[in-house]
Amino acid sequence: MNPLAYSMFIISLAMGTTITMSSHHWLMAWIGLEINTLAIIPIMTKNPHPRSIEAATKYFLTQATASALVLFSALLNAWFMGGWNITTMSGLPSTILTVALMMKLGLAPLHFWMPEVLQGISLSTGLILSTWQKIAPMTLLLQLPQHVNIYIMTSFGLLSIFVGGWGGINQTQMRKIMAFSSIGHLGWMILVLKFNPQLTELNFVLYIMMTAAMFLSLMSTNSTKMTDVSTAWIKTPTLISFSLMTLLSLAGLPPLTGFAPKLLIVMELIKQNAIILASAAMMASLLSLFFYLRLTYIMIMVISPNTTSSKGLWKMTKKTNALTAMTTTIALMALPMLPTMILMT
Template sequence: MHRMIFLSLSFSVVLGTFIVFTSSHWFFVWVGLELNTLSIISLLCGNFSPRSVESSVKYFLVQSVGAALILNVVIIQAWFCCSWDVNHSLDFVTSLLITLGLGLKLGLFPCHFWFPDVVQGVSLVSGMVLSTWQKLAPFIVLVSVVDSLSVELLVCMGVLSVLVGGWGGLNQTQVRKILAFSSVAHMGWIFATVAYSVGAASIMLLVYIIINSGVFLLASEFGVKSLSEVSRLVYISYGGSVGLALGVLSLGGLPPLLGFSVKFVSLWTLVGEGSFFPSGVLVAGSLLSLFFYLRIAFSGALMLYPQHSLAVFGWRSIGFYAGGGFTLRGFVLGLSISLSLFGLFSLPIFISAINN
């Protein structure tokens, strides 16, 4: 893809999200969502391989259905309430439709089926964009209408997403699919928390974007696509192996890393509202997710992963990963790993920010 076309499409993706963020009119919100979706689809199939085109078509169909549900809400609001205001209260039907539409766009249960297949079919950098940046626009819409949505439905979808995300990643050996199911589980945490506290959910999404971006970029930097390749990462770069282990353990919420702090904030919010049973199920689902996070960490730490002995020396054909100077990728990696190490120190800051 030509550089100018790539920059134009990337600018359109950012512009679409910015339009959604700044608009209080349903029509402009829908325009921003569509601009964001159509631009990212062109980027996903930029290398024009059969697998990426297939993933792009799946992503287009799913996002079209989600956008159609949101558009139906817009039409119903304009017809019956004569209002195009995003903050206008919704009735039972429109709240149910927009919850399903946002769940489809965010990849939540029961609309999560498409997300692992799409992430598996694109590159690691594209998978990072789908798992991080593409969650922002639907989350902004969710925050705008959360007062009109059913709290029980939000918590139920969030809890089931955490269970499905943890269970689905147990038998996976591909890093992209593991991170995709991890995204389903994390969005479940955020979806369950936003019903009670928008501030806590926003902090969780921001921290997840930072940590997850670091893990995806680190896997892309060393071409890590499966657990067997993770086991050879220590021979390529010891620092990269340690950084990947810290990143995935932080995603799993292992104390004292940063991922533990945001999950503690979520549990603190849910327990404060009296949601004891959903909190217990969320912890159980988080333990399922922690199992495959530990698989990645142990695979990077073991000297000999169960495989053919000659496969260990495949690293000799890989180029030398040494660079100098400031790069955006290096900055994101350094920020992600650094923040992961100071999880407990940030906990009082998160709690004070929510209380204020």
């Protein structure tokens, strides 16, 4: 792709998210979501392959449906309430809007597009789709915690945690594993959104840090399958060691960063007397823990044979850049900074 055109699409992507985050009018928020969607479609198809074209088509159809529901709910709310203010929502429009935004985020049971789309695009585009593209819909949800239905939120959140765990167990493609990981983490955020929006915001920031670190590590080693990960130790043992700890952080194991948001969410649910809900979420997270631990086992414990007939690479094709090192460090070492981050939120 032409660098000038690519830069224009990236700027449009940033502009669409900024418009949605800064708007108080539903029409402007919808315009920002549309700019966001239309800007990433050419980025998805920068490698002219049938698989990427298919992924872009699936993404466009899903996002267009969700955008239509957002616009319909905004029109319905303007009819009922007599205004386009984001913070003023009535019952039926808020329910339709919640479902539409969850479709944009890729939450279960509206998650079917997420693994397929992520599998058909490059790792760099997958990084944008898993992190940046979630910011605008999540910002809208964070502005509406008092208007959303608590039963819809908890049902979608708990189902997403289960689907994120069950779906990733049998996968061998790294992009699909990261897609189901994203579904599971977003489920934890939605589960506590009604009770404590600040905790959802903190969890979302940490999720972006950890997911970006994992994607950048995969991009550095050019690993798209489990077999690529198993042979990456020979090329770059230091980066793979940090990738292993990033996976354990995504799994939520102490004393890494990912443990803190899960602990805080469980404590908040117990504080709200939702003990059964917290227990179900913790049991469901064991499913995702299984495939995270399987990945770490493949990374470290499985060593490729010394004599092989394949012409494998003996060194990295890309150098690890400063961004990969910085995001990995933040994803692993952010636990001591969490009290300050909680006070800021």
